[in-house]
Amino acid sequence: MTKIQMGSIQCQCGNLVKVTLHYSINVRINPELKQKTLKRKINNYYCEKCGAKSELAYQFLYVDYNYDEWIWCYPEGMRNEEAKIREKMQNSPSTKLLNSLGTGTKQTVVFGYDEFVKKITFYDSKFKKIKK
Ligand SMILES: [Zn+2]
Numbered sequence: 001m002t003k004i005q006m007g008s009i010q011c012q013c014g015n016l017v018k019v020t021l022h023y024s025i026n027v028r029i030n031p032e033l034k035q036k037t038l039k040r041k042i043n044n045y046y047c048e049k050c051g052a053k054s055e056l057a058y059q060f061l062y063v064d065y066n067y068d069e070w071i072w073c074y075p076e077g078m079r080n081e082e083a084k085i086r087e088k089m090q091n092s093p094s095t096k097l098l099n100s101l102g103t104g105t106k107q108t109v110v111f112g113y114d115e116f117v118k119k120i121t122f123y124d125s126k127f128k129k130i131k132k
Contacts, residue, residue, distance in 0.1 A: 076112035
């Protein structure tokens with residue numbers, strides 16, 4: 001269920017910047033993407049016209065079946081749209097898919113790489129404890 005496509009993001013200067021967009025990341029299928037994501041290398045963009053750059057310019061869905069939650073990671077700048085984003089999440093295909101799986105796995109929203117990395121670190125330490 002990893003979905004990667006070429007896309008473009010409109011820069012504040014009007015330039016359309018081509019980026020490789022990760023819409024969703026399933027680390028069971030693509031374990032190599034975990035490190036890439038933790039190194040904050042997903043969905044960044046750089047505008048050659050005006051030099052603007054942005055870390056995490058587009059959201060992605062992060063799926064690790066070891067976790068209790070699927071994590072939607074949104075750009076830091078969209079924090080004030082949280083209510084709208086959560087509503088959209090409830091109506092998304094991922095919600096239907098999760099319900100059909102019946103595993104009780106939830107979805108959550110984080111903003112920016114800082115929150116994302118914190119979440120992953122939390123789950124990984126929890127998972128390590130269980131394994132011991
Ligand atoms: Zn620009």
